[in-house]
Structures are given as C-alpha cells and as structure tokens.
Amino acid sequence: PNIVEKIAAGEVVERPASVVKELVENSIDAGATKIAIHVEGGGTKRIRVVDDGCGMSEEDAILALKRHATSKIKSEEDLNRISTLGFRGEALPSIAAVSKLTIITKRKEDLVGTKIHVEGGEIKNITSIGAPSGTSVLVEDLFYNTPARRKFLKSERSEFFQIYSIVEKYAIIYENIHFKLVHNGKEVFNLPPSNLKARIARLWGKEIADAMVEIKKSNRMKIKGLIAKPYQVRRDKNKLLIFVNGRYVKSRIIEDALVEGYGTLLFRDSYPIAILKIQVEPDEIDVNVHPAKLFVKFKDENRIKKEIANLIWNSLTKEEN
Ligand code: ADP
Numbered sequence: 001p002n003i004v005e006k007i008a009a010g011e012v013v014e015r016p017a018s019v020v021k022e023l024v025e026n027s028i029d030a031g032a033t034k035i036a037i038h039v040e041g042g043g044t045k046r047i048r049v050v051d052d053g054c055g056m057s058e059e060d061a062i063l064a065l066k067r068h069a070t071s072k073i074k075s076e077e078d079l080n081r082i083s084t085l086g087f088r089g090e091a092l093p094s095i096a097a098v099s100k101l102t103i104i105t106k107r108k109e110d111l112v113g114t115k116i117h118v119e120g121g122e123i124k125n126i127t128s129i130g131a132p133s134g135t136s137v138l139v140e141d142l143f144y145n146t147p148a149r150r151k152f153l154k155s156e157r158s159e160f161f162q163i164y165s166i167v168e169k170y171a172i173i174y175e176n177i178h179f180k181l182v183h184n185g186k187e188v189f190n191l192p193p194s195n196l197k198a199r200i201a202r203l204w205g206k207e208i209a210d211a212m213v214e215i216k217k218s219n220r221m222k223i224k225g226l227i228a229k230p231y232q233v234r235r236d237k238n239k240l241l242i243f244v245n246g247r248y249v250k251s252r253i254i255e256d257a258l259v260e261g262y263g264t265l266l267f268r269d270s271y272p273i274a275i276l277k278i279q280v281e282p283d284e285i286d287v288n289v290h291p292a293k294l295f296v297k298f299k300d301e302n303r304i305k306k307e308i309a310n311l312i313w314n315s316l317t318k319e320e321n
C-alpha cells in the first residue's frame, strides 16, 4: 500500500481491538446468528472472526477488499439513512493493508466458497474452496509492515482487554446472537442466544442482573434496557452503556439524562449501572462525526434528554406490570 493508504488504514485500524470491532460489525451486518472470535497474542498474532451470515460471491469478496466498495450504500440519499453498522467500505481494505489477511466465504446458494489471501493490501491468491455458508476472516501479524504502529501496541493483556470490552458490548446489544470469544485457545465466554437480563447475568454476574429493572415502554421514543436500582451505583461509568441504533456510543446528553432521571436517588459523583438501547430514525442522528463512529450527535437533544430523564424516573419509582 502507498503512504496515503497506510495513513487511511491507521484511522480505522488503530489496534487489534479495532480489527475485531470492524469484523464483528460486518458479521452482524451480514445477518449472522453465531459469531466466534478467536484471538491469539492479544490479537497481534492472529484474529479470526467466523460467522454464519450471508457470505459473499467471489466477485463481491474481491470487491470488498477495494476501498469504498461497500455494498451497503447504493446512493447519496442512503448516506442519511444508514441502518447498517458499516457504511464506508473502508474496514476490510484498511485491515488488509496492514496485515496478512485470509477470507474464506460462501453464500448459501453457492456450491463452493472462495478463499482470498492478501498481504499488505496485495491479493496474493484466489482459490475455490469447500466451506460452510458464512464468512471467516483471519488477520495475522497485524502491523507487520508498519513498525511505527506496532511499537504503539500495549501489552498482550491490555490489548486483549480492549478486545474483550468490545465483544462484550456487542454481546450485550445483540443478545439474540450467539457470541463466542477465545483467547490463546482458552474459552473466555460462550453465550448462546438469550434475553438481556440472562446475558448480563452471564457477563456481570447474577447479583448485578438481579438488581436491575427494565426501562418502561415509551410511546414517544424507542428505548429498551436495564437500569440498576439506586443502591447499585458506581464511581465510574464502566457499566453505563449507551447504544444507538445497534451501535455503542458515547453521549454526554444521554449520560446527563440518566443522572437527571435518577435525581435524588443517586449519590453525588456516582453513576448508575445502566444499559440503554435507543432506536431513532437514522436521520435524527449524525454518526459521521468521528472515524471510529463512537460519538453520536442527536439533532433534537433537548427532547431526547427530557424524555429519557422522565422514563428513568418512572421506571425506578413506579412499580407495576
Ligand atoms: P462496510 O462495512 O463499511 O460496507 P467493509 O470494508 O467493512 O465496509 O466491508 C466491505 C464489504 O464486504 C461489505 O459492504 C460487505 O458487502 C462485505 N462483507 C464484509 N464482511 C462480510 C461478512 N462477514 N459477511 C458478508 N459480507 C461481508
């Protein structure tokens, strides 16, 4: 890859966890019901993400490795109505530019699958291969050709922790998808499809799960989730997770709304354990504000804030149903 491609790749692929994030998002976008993530050496040695999603034809798989060749946006207007997690067509080519990448993919309707091997962005090999329906992406030796980036990686433990946090978040938002995470051959978690509370019990323990109440339904906005009863609070925001349209986001507005909703039930300088899954029309938000797609901006912040604060208070204080 040339220097421009390497810089562009660096924006999407900062560390092993960003690779895992992009690959898992692709699996979710592909309609997978099961996603297995195998990691070695904190992800620097290898990352393999296997899904049972829609797969790709040989032609599409080759195209997917080209920059901006996304299949998810067909027109200008689509840009304002993004409903898939990916939309830039940058992840696969960016990852491929800084690693040794092997895709094996097969659609249900095809008799054979396709295997493509890429090194440093260059396609080395395309073969037909027997494979189950779905896609498996293997990423080896991340940053082998960008030593400066490789130098910035932290310890194996720390890199793996970031991978864990990302997979955990997708496991929480997509509780109906089977997620499996393996590090250095050791199963970290294996979560069959379930409901949110059961999944939280598996991830955070039964005690926390039992101390959470469901957010009440609202007719003014689509929101689902669990919030901790006031005695289950934290000094940090590690267990305060906000998801908008299937995407983990940071949002000061929503955090403030949450704290406001607890009102006097919350101690000063503490945060509730909470999972908020908000669904809005794609054109009510701007997710294009950051390449990592982490920060989200609502167009009508005041309305959202007020609605959520009310809902939280009602869910905590008005028992019934
Ligand atoms: P984006 O997700 O922004 O479209 P990516 O570079 O992540 O771009 O992926 C490029 C394209 O490759 C996707 O649009 C999709 O068509 C295809 N693709 C990638 N991963 C998978 C997968 N796991 N299953 C099926 N198709 C995939």
Ligand code: MG
Pocket: 022, 025, 026, 085, 086, 087, 089, 091, 092
């Ligand atoms: Mg993608």
